[in-house]
Amino acid sequence: MFPLKYFFTKHKALVTSIRNVTGVYPRNLSVYQLALSHRSVARDTGMGIKLSNERLEYLGDAILGAVIADLLFKRFPYKDEGFLTEMRSKIVSRETLKSVAVKMGIDKLVRKNAVRGSFKSMYGDAIEALIGALYIDRGYNVTKNFVLERMVHLHLDLNEIETTENNFKSKLLNWAQREKRNVSFETVGNRKNSRMIKVRLLVDGKEVSQGQEFNKKKAEQVAAEDACEKLGI
Numbered sequence: 001m002f003p004l005k006y007f008f009t010k011h012k013a014l015v016t017s018i019r020n021v022t023g024v025y026p027r028n029l030s031v032y033q034l035a036l037s038h039r040s041v042a043r044d045t046g047m048g049i050k051l052s053n054e055r056l057e058y059l060g061d062a063i064l065g066a067v068i069a070d071l072l073f074k075r076f077p078y079k080d081e082g083f084l085t086e087m088r089s090k091i092v093s094r095e096t097l098k099s100v101a102v103k104m105g106i107d108k109l110v111r112k113n114a115v116r117g118s119f120k121s122m123y124g125d126a127i128e129a130l131i132g133a134l135y136i137d138r139g140y141n142v143t144k145n146f147v148l149e150r151m152v153h154l155h156l157d158l159n160e161i162e163t164t165e166n167n168f169k170s171k172l173l174n175w176a177q178r179e180k181r182n183v184s185f186e187t188v189g190n191r192k193n194s195r196m197i198k199v200r201l202l203v204d205g206k207e208v209s210q211g212q213e214f215n216k217k218k219a220e221q222v223a224a225e226d227a228c229e230k231l232g233i
Helices: 012-022 029-035 054-075 081-091 094-104 122-138 140-155 158-162 168-179 216-231
Strands: 183-188 197-203 206-213
Touching: 012 029, 012 122, 012 140, 029 054, 029 122, 054 081, 054 122, 054 140, 081 158, 094 122, 094 140, 094 216, 122 140, 168 183, 168 216, 183 216, 197 216, 206 216
Parallel strands: none
Antiparallel strands: 183 197, 197 206
């Protein structure tokens, strides 16, 4: 049932959109509004902290990883840890999540102040933040159902993903070995109060790309993907 407290407000359309995406009406609308607020429109609290969806993204990333790990563990009972890890990485990759977010219409709900293409992980980040918001608002079981039924079953083909190669760091390192080039990653300083980890990717000592994520491994993958694109790998 549509929450009556939102029926005669300006938020009616957003509440309906959240219901269409997640399958449930929001109880605490503010947490979803935060999940859909990119850091480019972050509000300063006056205490040196800006409010955006980054904290919810961190939470959603962890929950998404757990749900997908459980799914793969049951779906592939005879596969080893390396296969399961690789499959999970493919499913939660930036490109996969971005594709799912666009298919679900989440890209149209994100509040942002950024030039198109300037934040390649914006929509993938938003879907993780939305997962975090749903977990806070509705709990783990509803969130798990959203991930499995609304994301995986409707928009992802696990058999296709299994045969897809999207480990950009491996691609880049294999290329470097063939071409006798030196590839390295360096962690660089972040802006104040940011929980994101930023890395720069160097080829023969020259910076080619940068990546920013909540953990170093994912940041390196982001940088490697950009480098592959720029180098034509």
